[in-house]
Amino acid sequence: MHLITVSTCALNQWSLDFTGNRSRIITSIVQAKAAGASLRTGPELEIPGYGCADHFLEGDTELFSWESLAEIMKDDRTSDILWxxxxxxxxxxxxxxCRVHVYNKKILLIRPKLSLANDGNYREMRWFTPWTTRKVEEYFLPRSIAKITGQIKVPFGDAVISTNDTCIGAETCEELFTPRGPHIEMGLDGVEIFLNGSASHHELRKLNTRIELIREATLKSGGIYLYANQQGADGDRLYYDGSATIFVNGAIVAQSSQFSLNEVEVVTATVDLEEVRSFRSSKARAMQARETVGYQRFPAGMSLSSDIDEFDPTLAPSKEIKVRYHLPEEEIALGPACYLWDYLRRSKQAGYFIPLSGGIDSCATSVIVYSMCRLVHEAIEKGENPLVLADLRRIAGEEEDSTWSPSSPQEIAGRIFHTAFMGMEKNSSVDTRKRARDLSAAIGGYHLNFDIDTVVSAVTNLFSAVTKFTPRYKMHGGTNVSNLALQNIQARLRMVMSYMFAQLLPTVRGRTKPGSLLVLGSANVDESLRGYFTKYDCSSADINPIGAISKTDLKKFITWAGKTFDMPLLETFVTATPTAELEPIGGADGYIQSDEADMGMSYNELSVYGRLRKVDKLGVYSMWSKLVHEWGNLLSPQEIYEKVRWFHWCYAINRHKMTTITPSYHAEQYSPDDNRYDLRPFLYPPFEYAYTKIEKTLKAMGAAATKKPEVKGQKED
Structure with a gap:
């Protein structure tokens, strides 16, 4: 046996927080050493934080990064370990x-990234240039670093590091996801340990893909793979979900948490180099390895394994473990909750405020806040992370010498979570008002219940006085335009009232320290895609935890949370008809406004349109073509065309709303977020060319275009 102990980590870095980032890096190295590790790797761009975006174009960012590296190297606690x-x-x-490899205040190698992430949420080509495979040059160090290392120049390029007992190579994040990842050629050239510093964001159901890619990286030709990842919200829409792992020959032997309030998580494993060598004994691999172009190797002048030759019975290889996956419902409960906690503590505000509607979307957002309170309370109860309690006391406005400690998640919610039902006497039902009140009580929030009729009347009366025109609801003889205008003014006034209450409620409740409440939005991804919300209404908020989560997933989440959190009242939100309650209830036919009726499509259909448009990259004609096959057992080609055409008309006329939408936690691949994820026009021409092509195809199909599909089990007359 040839045993070595290695560590990887998940760090909660914050863009441009050079002091905090440096401290967390040093802590991770210290913890790795304490666990007996001789090698430590960390996340991508961990010194400045991954999400600096255009700050990477500033000279200060590189300067401060070098200065931080100098401080890390000078700290004696980071010596006697390769990192x-x-x-x-x-x-x-x-x-x-770049990745910079250091041992005992010496830089062994600077390894630049070869393949840059440049789609979806990522724009690395805007700030960086990819390096060339196998190319190595000399890099002259800044004088501040040269004074510490005693080196004038170091190797810079695609190379590997040799220790006295093994060989180490590195790849960075995206390179793992490319078809021809560097680990393939490095493994064939004898590299036994692969390091991967990543900044991979959370997305529902995504972890499985990442894990399988890491597994495959060492399953074909063996090796030890250390995957590090950022964890937490670093200042943008993304949440990085940790899950640092160590694999050996396709088997996982260590994994950190996917969602955590900890700022530093280090995982360590003891691995046997001889297992890698034995795994690689096949002749087929040997033939390919013989033809592989070798990497330049730079010596570390040290061994990862112990210098003691005697057998140590207390040291054994880490055993294979089972990968920990969360259900999608758990991911919704945990990911946005951790994001909200990071956002709140780093913004230094006094808590959250949400306008409750009694519907499932604001309910889901509130339950996510409750999940956050549960995580905070659990962390305080464990006592392993004193920073959580310190942050909570500061957020709650406690004095520095306070000894307050919450006894339950509800007590936390009572201090930092505020809700309000802003109803209309004729439009809001008793049921929705009660659901909102009961939900806030179950969570422990500070709840307000009031009507905004007088405010709405004041605005509409002013308009009538100026224009001599009185707008009316459609059921009262008004037009579609006036009907929509009366709905929109309610929605927009709720936004105005939300911000007023959010700003002043802490003062009303006796808070003496600075800090207001952050307003939470609760428009789901399907409504954003369809444009089914009022521009600058109460969906306009500071952040939106569910803005990239589908209605279908939210319903499943609420059902799951009702059982897991012992909140049976949540089931009433699932069974309630989704409604905006912006039109009067009643009338001769007992009218109740319905979201799906207003939209002209179901939430399930919206999820399909969203995936076909964004994930599958289908235009109008291609979407119709595919749906003819997928929905052909339910609808005729003509009916499918009418549905596709209606969706694209609604999408096109409402796309402008995405330019002002509240920043949302990214969780879904078909998010229509206009900021940088879904880059499309917001002023569209009619899709007449595509429509004409479909209509020609339908005409050529003849009677088959309008023929209803035969329902299984029934016969035609």
Whole structure:
């Protein structure tokens, strides 16, 4: 046996927080050493934080990163262990995303990233340039670093590190996801340990893909793979979900949490180099390895394994463990909750405020806040992370010498979570008002219940006085335009009232320290895609935890939460008819406004349209073609065309709303977020060319275009 102990980590880094980021890096190295590790790797661009975006274009970001690296190297606690960190480095006036490998105050290698993430949420090509495979040059160190290392220049490029007992190579995040990842060639050239510093964001059901890619990276030709990842909200719409792992020959032996309030999580494993060598004994691999172009190797002058030759019975290889996956419902409960906690504590505000409607969306957002309170309370109860209690006391407005500690999640919610039902006497039902009140009580929130009729009347009366025109609801003889205008003014006034209450409620409740409440939005991804909300209404908020989660997933989440959190009242939200309650209830036919009736499509259909449009990248004609096959057992081609056409008409006329939508927690691949994820026009021409093509196809189909599909089990007359 040839045993070595290695560590990887998940760090809650914050963009441009050089002091905090440096502290967390040092802590992770110290913890790795304490666990007996001789090698530690960390997340991508961990020194400045991954999400600096256009700040990477500023010279200050690189300067401060080098200064932080100098402080890490000078700290004696980081000696006697091989470690690497990520930072931006300009070489010959070209900026690269790099890993710097260090041992005992010496830089062994600077390894720039070869393949940059440049789609979806990522724009690395905007700030960095990819390096060339196998190319190695000399890099002249900044004087501040040279004083510490005693080195003038170090190797810069696609190379590997040799210790006295093994060989180590590195790849960075996206390179794992590419068809020809560097680990393939490195493994064939004898590299036995692979390091991957990543900043991979959370997305529902995504972890499985990442885990299987890491497994495959070592399953074909063996090896030890250390995957590090950022964890937490670093200042943007993304939540990085940790799950740092260690794999050996396709088997996982260590995994950190996917969702956590901890700022530093280090996982360690003891692995046997001889297992890798034995795994690689096949002749087929040997033939390919013989033909592989070798990497330049740079010596570390140290061994990862102990110098003691005697057999140590207390040291044994780490055993294979089972990968921990969360249900999608758990991911919704935990991911946005951790994000909300990071956002709240780092914004230094006094809590959250949400306008409750009595519907499932604001209910789901509130339950996510409750999940956050549960996580905070659990962390305080465990006592392993004193920073959580310190942050909570500060958020709640406690004095520095306070000894207050919450006894339950509800007590936390009572201090930092505020809700309000802003009803209309004729439009709001007793049921929705009661559901909102009961939900807030179950969570422990500070709840207000009031009507906004007088405010709405004041605005509409002013309009009538100025224009001599009195708008009416459609059921009262008004037009579609006036009907919509009366709905919109209610929605927009709720936004105005939300911000007023959010700003002043802490003062009303006796808070003496600075801080207001952050307003939470609760428009789901399907409504955003359809444009089924009022621009600048109460969906306009500071952040939206569910803005990229589908209605279908939210319903499943609420059902799950009702059982898991012992909140049976949540089932009433699932069974209630989704309604905006912006039109009067009643009339001759007992009218009750319905969201799906207003939209002209179901939430399930919206999820399908969203995935076909964004994930499958289908236009109008291609979407219709595919749906003819997928929905052909239920609808005729003509009916499917009418549905596709209606969706695209609604989508096109409402796309402008995405330019002002509340920043949302990213959780779904078909999010229509206009900020950087879904880059499309917001002023569309009619899709007449596509419509004409479909209509020609339908005409050519003849009677088959309108033929109803035969329902299984029935016969035609």
């Amino acid at each position: 690497d960190v990520g930072l931006p480095i300009a070489h010959r006036n070209v900026r690269y995303n």
